[in-house]
Amino acid sequence: MDTVEKDPSITAILGAPEPIARNITSTVESLSTDLRELSHGIHSIAEVGFEERLSVAFAAEFLRYRGFPVQVGRYGLRTSLRAEAGSGSPKVAVLAEYDALPGVGHGCGHNVICAAAVGAFLGVAGQVEELGGSVVLLGTPAEENGNGKELLARAGAFDDIDAAVMLHPFTGEYEVASFASLAVRDVEVTYHGVAAHASSAPHMGRNALDAVVIAYQGIAALRQHIPATDRLHCLITEGGSAVNVVPHVAGAVVEIRSLDPDGLIDISQKVQDILEGAALMTGTRLETNWDPFPAYLPVRSNQALATRYHAHISARGRAITLETELVGGGWSTDMGNLSLRIPSIHPTVSISSGTTPMHTAEFGQHAISPAGDAAVVDGAVGLALTIADYLADARLREQVKLDFEADGGPVDVQQLLTPPTKK
Known part of the structure; x- marks a missing residue:
């Protein structure tokens, strides 16, 4: 386990102005009932990767009802989704997943991921004109069985994105801001x-x-x-x-x-x-x-973004560590492929105080429990305020860039993933 050392320059980062941050938080909290319905609806549909047609339609209609144009089926994947608010750069993407597991349903809690991402997008969208730049909601199919994010990246979905954020539900007493994976x-x-x-x-x-x-x-x-x-x-x-x-x-x-x-x-x-x-x-x-x-590559968590998320989610009363941690003995996600291309974070959010293995029916029940519903709102606020800080503060954007370059900068993922040599 490696310890993430806080860069002293981070203390000089102000982030989004306090009135804007309060408005974002208020917006997300006012949507708590609607986000609960979105989360539970996605959970009940439970479609497997590349077949999430009803799930993506539900999320798209949720956004259209609130006045946001939504594109479904871009980049060669019929269950992808893109909505955008604001204009120009900097541009941050918040990522939604909504695929389920065969025979298990939402035993990985992707309904929580989707609802939290939508909530974060709506929270920032209401203030994006004051913040400057743009926020994008990207629905990424088939995390479980097809590496949808890699396919989207190859099709150009992230070419105009400066940074990306998402979260993932987990169980346990504390959460991880700087997530590592296999x-x-x-x-x-x-x-x-x-x-x-x-x-x-x-x-x-x-x-x-x-x-x-x-x-x-x-x-x-x-x-x-x-x-x-x-x-x-x-x-x-x-x-x-x-x-x-x-x-x-x-x-x-x-x-x-x-x-x-x-x-x-x-x-x-x-x-x-x-x-x-x-x-x-x-x-x-x-x-x-x-x-x-x-192939799925390891998540490279951006220290500056993780530090901001850590501050915001801690303020929600959640126990979270800034240590880089391989959660639950190690699992894999296609967010890793994206994190080697652009600065990214993939923190965990707890949906139960116990320790329930993911990819089980029991974990899926936690994803629609009161704790799961609270994780949607808290996670949406944490992601939204992190995005707002990035859009508002040029010093944070510079620190994010420096941290990304110090970790190796962008990687040519497709070249890296060539098959082994045959003798």
């Missing part, structure tokens, strides 16, 4: 062998299932020799259809997680080598499909 990528594996009678002519076969099993064992052995923060998962998806036939096709999916992009690249190459070795040992032919959807 990179993750998948590879689909198919081995092609030769079918034969398993009893009368096994010598004429080449066993594709043996190749998968050997690869699985190699990956299991590799787990002992990777950093404690990193993860390897493997699932056999196909292994033959008749016990008396040498399997001529077998398959698996391997998932790789790492705390940093370099680690992801290193482990990916080792996995590729293991897969090729299994093919060589069994006389089978290996076919790999790396990144069937774009």
